[in-house]
Amino acid sequence: xxxxxxxxxxxxxxxxxxxxxxxxxxxxxxxxxxxxxxxxxxxxxxxxxxxxxxxxxxxxxxxxxxxxxxxxxxxxxxxxxxxxxxxxxxxxxxxxxxxxxxxxxxxxxxxxxxxxxxxxxxxxxxxxxxxxxxxxxxxxxxxxxxxxxxxxxxxxxxxxxxxxxxxxxxxxxxxxxxxxxxxxxxxxxxxxxxxxxxxxxxxxxxxxxxxxxxxxxxxxxxxxxxxxxxxxxxxxxxxxxxxxxxxxxxxxxxxxxxxxxxxxxxxxxxxxxxxxxxxxxxxxxxxxxxxxx
Amino acid sequence: xxxxxxxxxxxxxxxxxxxxxxxxxxxxxxxxxxxxxxxxxxxxxxxxxxxxxxxxxxxxxxxxxxxxxxxxxxxxxxxxxxxxxxxxxxxxxxxxxxxxxxxxxxxxxxxxxxxxxxxxxxxxxxxxxxxxxxxxxxxxxxxxxxxxxxxxxxxxxxxxxxxxxxxxxxxxxxxxxxxxxxxxxxxxxxxxxxxxxxxxxxxxxxxxxxxxxxxxxxxxxxxxxxxxxxxxxxxxxxxxxxxxxxxxxxxxxxxxxxxxxxxxxxxxxxxxxxxxxxxxxxxxxxxxxxxxxxxxxxxxxxxxxxxxxxxxxxxxxxxxxxxxxxxxxxxxxxxxxxxxxxxxxxxxxxxxxxxxxxxxxxxxxxxxxxxxxxxxxxxxxxxxxxxxxxxxxxxxxxxxxxxxxxxxxxxxxxxxxxxxxxxxxxxxxxxxxxxxxxxxxxxxxxxxxxxxxxxxxxxxxx
Ligand SMILES: Cc1ncc(COP(=O)(O)O)c(C=O)c1O
Numbered sequence: 132x133x134x135x136x137x138x139x140x141x142x143x144x145x146x147x148x149x150x151x152x153x154x155x156x157x158x159x160x161x162x163x164x165x166x167x168x169x170x171x172x173x174x175x176x177x178x179x180x181x182x183x184x185x186x187x188x189x190x191x192x193x194x195x196x197x198x199x200x201x202x203x204x205x206x207x208x209x210x211x212x213x214x215x216x217x218x219x220x221x222x223x224x225x226x227x228x229x230x231x232x233x234x235x236x237x238x239x240x241x242x243x244x245x246x247x248x249x250x251x252x253x254x255x256x257x258x259x260x261x262x263x264x265x266x267x268x269x270x271x272x273x274x275x276x277x278x279x280x281x282x283x284x285x286x287x288x289x290x291x292x293x294x295x296x297x298x299x300x301x302x303x304x305x306x307x308x309x310x311x312x313x314x315x316x317x318x319x320x321x322x323x324x325x326x327x328x329x330x331x332x333x334x335x336x337x338x339x340x341x342x343x344x345x346x347x348x349x350x351x352x353x354x355x356x357x358x359x360x361x362x363x364x365x366x367x368x369x370x371x372x373x374x375x376x377x378x379x380x381x382x383x384x385x386x387x388x389x390x391x392x393x394x395x396x397x398x399x400x401x402x403x404x405x406x407x408x409x410x411x412x413x414x415x416x417x418x419x420x421x422x423x424x
Numbered sequence: 425x426x427x428x429x430x431x432x433x434x435x436x437x438x439x440x441x442x443x444x445x446x447x448x449x450x451x452x453x454x455x456x457x458x459x460x461x462x463x464x465x466x467x468x469x470x471x472x473x474x475x476x477x478x479x480x481x482x483x484x485x486x487x488x489x490x491x492x493x494x495x496x497x498x499x500x501x502x503x504x505x506x507x508x509x510x511x512x513x514x515x516x517x518x519x520x521x522x523x524x525x526x527x528x529x530x531x532x533x534x535x536x537x538x539x540x541x542x543x544x545x546x547x548x549x550x551x552x553x554x555x556x557x558x559x560x561x562x563x564x565x566x567x568x569x570x571x572x573x574x575x576x577x578x579x580x581x582x583x584x585x586x587x588x589x590x591x592x593x594x595x596x597x598x599x600x601x602x603x604x605x606x607x608x609x610x611x612x613x614x615x616x617x618x619x620x621x622x623x624x625x626x627x628x629x630x631x632x633x634x635x636x637x638x639x640x641x642x643x644x645x646x647x648x649x650x651x652x653x654x655x656x657x658x659x660x661x662x663x664x665x666x667x668x669x670x671x672x673x674x675x676x677x678x679x680x681x682x683x684x685x686x687x688x689x690x691x692x693x694x695x696x697x698x699x700x701x702x703x704x705x706x707x708x709x710x711x712x713x714x715x716x717x718x719x720x721x722x723x724x725x726x727x728x729x730x731x732x733x734x735x736x737x738x739x740x741x742x743x744x745x746x747x748x749x750x751x752x753x754x755x756x757x758x759x760x761x762x763x764x765x766x767x768x769x770x771x772x773x774x775x776x777x778x779x780x781x782x783x784x785x786x787x788x789x790x791x792x793x794x795x796x797x798x799x800x801x802x803x804x805x806x807x808x809x810x811x812x813x814x815x816x817x818x819x820x821x822x823x824x825x826x827x828x829x830x831x832x833x834x835x836x837x838x839x840x841x842x843x844x845x846x847x848x849x850x851x852x853x854x855x856x857x858x859x860x861x862x863x864x865x866x867x868x869x870x871x872x873x874x875x876x877x878x879x880x881x882x883x884x885x886x
Contacts, residue, residue, distance in 0.1 A: 250761025
């Protein structure tokens, strides 16, 4: 079973990610994407935290599934995942969280390691996520070579499958990965695990340049961003700035009100960042990288 | 639809049937036994181009690691056919690791059990004390050939870590070993050995702080340092091509044992028994018998407190299919697909996954898998010590326990070959606690009690 075998099925949620990037490209800016582990630090605070991100300038949230073996995550997200699981997070809670985000008009994609999806059932996962109003799924440990069943399920239910490319990926692999990706292509800016870094990796602009030569998909850059200045730097060459560990380390600190305030503060700073870059570089929608970097 | 990117590894003639022909320059051994080079040049049971054994295996990993595993696969595809590489492998196996390992006719154990004749493949006599050295020498040579200067590895019991640190010292490579914090505490002696050998040992606190978390941490290191670092995987798990590479370097166990058993007894065994953690010693001894339909292959998994208690490490007998550490296989997981912690008295078997080729052999019915509890394994450890003067690793004691059962089932006309994958020196602290050996005034009585009364009852009652 493959994605193309299933033929043209109706896309349940429409192309809301495509709409988002049309809008941000039109406004000459990058989108701001905020990641938090679901259920962190508790179910209730988690729902508030996503709301804080969306209300303070995130265009899209990534709802991370806390996993026992998060092989591409650094210590911050590992520890947060353990906390969320320790506080009782169950996979079935994911859909309620996404539903809550969608109900208030927010856009959500899920980021999950593949084994929970396999265990839940790929078709069932895509179906339930679509029903909850989720737009896509980022799968950090699934490569397109192994994704036939997932691509078919995602296609059936109108879920955008979002894959990662890395600095070490060959042109051939970037092209094949992009061919099966919808929504946006996720460019991991460094070889390494998630975690806030002081400097934006020099590999990021180069990787994005290589991607642009091979695909028209919007390109999101993640891994390591934590300041408005870094966001501005990335927004010069990418379509989305993805921030995870920096938000995660705030979401669990202090009480709920303090955490919300911290999250809102950082989101606002980053949201300014993705716009300052636009003012400076004034890129045209979908322009080639040469113009943008 | 998605076309494979992995070039198929070259498949050569089946060396099992090639009469011990050695593709290295060392030529045949005077005793006619095969050399390790004969085990790696390709078999009729290699995985497909995408690394699948039936429906198991593949590459379930982050995109960032694809280039790294491709590079390993390419290097190995060339190395396994290169006489220079193969000659070095053969030379080290013989002059450094002590191959071939002997086959021991376990006469007193056989008599005590009163069933089939039991013969023991003595991987415990290898340098560093287990079968792990076979794999490590091969992959360390591959590391050097690839121009990498640093190896990293995970370890549970510490045996693979010690073997890797040994090979790194031998070949002048930097070495970092990841080990769960819990395991560094229960295998403190092996931590000291690795450090003495010049390796850095990193205690891993994340997750359950055991072997699976050490593997996660090693992958994190690899993805960051892949330009100069080789991940020397310790068992037949992980993403393709590791299950193939590790299996090939362990196949020598079965090639030798098959020839030795024929020479000693004039026939093939009725069954081959081995313990299964990730499955490297088991696949190593099974493989030479895959095309001998009359030979049963029996894998013994760690039953911990018993499968029914949920506290075990019996991945095939008590697990379900999923994806862990790069491969689709059986694993221990909850209803949400979260990996469950395994439990075993033996650190080397305390792993919630298993190699994909075993999953395939189980699915097609070519191999059978049973579960052996902590208690049964410790009984077997004492039994082998008392009857043969061999103190096996607790991992290997699981194989002995399963073999003893099977020997009874087969009866006196039968012949069972057991892989003694390692020696028990590293397990003496556990044994002291279990058998009460710490207090000299009571040690004798307690061992006698547990081996000839409880142990005897358990053996007789099977
Ligand atoms: C002596 C011994 N046997 C068996 C094992 C289990 O590994 P595998 O199943 O890969 O042979 C270990 C692992 O540390 C070991 O030290």
